[in-house]
Amino acid sequence: xxxxxxxxxxxxxxxxxxxxxxxxxxxxxxxxxxxxxxxxxxxxxxxxxxxxxxxxxxxxxxxxxxxxxxxxxxxxxxxxxxxxxxxxxxxxxxxxxxxxxxxxxxxxxxxxxxxxxxxxxxxxxxxxxxxxxxxxxxxxxxxxxxxxxxxxxxxxxxxxxxxxxxxxxxxxxxxxxxxxxxxxxxxxxxxxxxxxxxxxxxxxxxxxxxxxxxxxxxxxxxxxxxxxxxxxxxxxxxxxxxxxxxxxxxx
Ligand SMILES: CCCCCCCC(=O)SCCNC(=O)CCNC(=O)[C@H](O)C(C)(C)COP(=O)(O)OP(=O)(O)OC[C@H]1O[C@@H](n2cnc3c(N)ncnc32)[C@H](O)[C@@H]1OP(=O)(O)O
Numbered sequence: 001x002x003x004x005x006x007x008x009x010x011x012x013x014x015x016x017x018x019x020x021x022x023x024x025x026x027x028x029x030x031x032x033x034x035x036x037x038x039x040x041x042x043x044x045x046x047x048x049x050x051x052x053x054x055x056x057x058x059x060x061x062x063x064x065x066x067x068x069x070x071x072x073x074x075x076x077x078x079x080x081x082x083x084x085x086x087x088x089x090x091x092x093x094x095x096x097x098x099x100x101x102x103x104x105x106x107x108x109x110x111x112x113x114x115x116x117x118x119x120x121x122x123x124x125x126x127x128x129x130x131x132x133x134x135x136x137x138x139x140x141x142x143x144x145x146x147x148x149x150x151x152x153x154x155x156x157x158x159x160x161x162x163x164x165x166x167x168x169x170x171x172x173x174x175x176x177x178x179x180x181x182x183x184x185x186x187x188x189x190x191x192x193x194x195x196x197x198x199x200x201x202x203x204x205x206x207x208x209x210x211x212x213x214x215x216x217x218x219x220x221x222x223x224x225x226x227x228x229x230x231x232x233x234x235x236x237x238x239x240x241x242x243x244x245x246x247x248x249x250x251x
Contacts, residue, residue, distance in 0.1 A: 053091040053135065058128025062203040063149040066227055070136040070145065085140035089176065091133075093122035121172050129153045131165070135173060137180055144177035146206040147227075150198060160197040166224065167192055169206060170236050174220045177208040178240035182218045185240035186247070193235045203227055216242040 055067060076084040094117065124130040132149040148169055156162030171187055178185045198204055204224055211219040217239060224234035 049092045049094070051090040052093060052122050053088060053133070056127045056132075058132060058149075058151075060149060060201075060203060062227055063132060063147060066147045066203065066205070067134055070134075070147070074136065085138045087137050087139070089135040089137060089180075091122065091135065093118050121168060124151075124153060131169065133169065133172075135176055137177065142181065142210040144173060144180065144208040146173040146208070147203060148206060149203045150200060152200060155200055157197060159200055161200055163192075163194055166194070166198065166234055170222050170224070170234065170238070173206045174208050174222050174236065174238040175240065177210075178218045178220055178238075181210055182213065182240065182242050184243050184245070184248075185218060186243050187238065188217075188241045189239040191237045194233070195235065196231055196233045198224070198233050204233060205229070211237070218242070 055064060059067070070086065071088065073084065073086040074088055076086070078084055121131040121133070128149070129151045130153045132151060133146050135144055135146045137144045146169070150161045150165065154161050154165040156165065167190065170192060171190060174190075175185065175187055205227055206222055206224050208220055208222045211221050213219070218241075220238045220240065222234075222236040222238065223232060224236075225232055
């Protein structure tokens with residue numbers, strides 16, 4: 001149990017969404033007076049996987065230009081010589097290496113599914129064919145920007161991006177942002193207004209902003225626009241609820 005929870009928390013850490021210093025406490029019920037186990041796993045057990053948010057040859061000129069713009073923001077320093085507020089978030093194709101098996105209920109994944117599981121937005125091998133994206137967060141402004149290049153496998157209406165693919169990216173960006181702000185969360189509600197179609201192959205910006213936090217609830221808004229901001233494609237309000245590891249384990 002402790003190993004499984006450790007893996008889940010480590011998964012969030014690998015995404016860069018929880019600080020490496022975070023000490024991970026299993027959410028098991030313990031008798032009053034006993035000391036909770038603090039799980040810290042040695043990093044050599046987790047070799048660094050491929051970071052999909054780095055440039056590849058399928059990136060077009062606009063995607064590359066925007067990436068270089070935000071990368072340069074990440075390198076900026078404050079007047080006091082401190083690192084500025086922007087960070088690029090790495091992106092891997094798996095959150096967890098293994099899920100817990102509870103034959104009597106809860107999360108059950110067969111060995112076959114465990115070995116094949118991949119993050120939805122990172123599971124198409126052909127670079128440029130589907131979701132090419134990179135996320136940057138600004139911790140001062142509590143906002144997150146995603147540069148997305150939508151590939152030919154995402155077609156919905158002829159020549160344009162499928163609404164479900166747009167929703168997928170909005171969920172990914174706002175969900176990652178909410179996790180960055182609040183720790184582990186799940187999407188409770190996504191309310192999307194599609195204003196203008198997104199041409200297939202184009203590069204767009206998704207800008208996610210914290211609206212408010214109330215207890216376990218994190219409210220986020222997200223706008224999808226052209227890279228110069230002149231065209232509004234989509235507007236979203238989203239609600240995320242903080243969860244404990246036991247929620248994922250069916251507890
Ligand atoms: C790196 C990649 C990042 C990708 C991020 C992707 C994120 C995802 O897609 S997650 C997958 C999709 N989401 C899901 O499958 C979630 C399924 N739903 C659930 O598990 C649960 O309903 C969950 C966790 C959202 C809420 O359950 P639970 O923790 O029991 O909350 P619950 O006690 O019912 O409600 C708590 C509060 O939230 C409110 N609430 C719950 N659901 C909603 C909702 N859909 N709309 C509005 N309010 C809601 C309740 O009214 C309650 O409010 P209050 O405290 O004011 O009375």
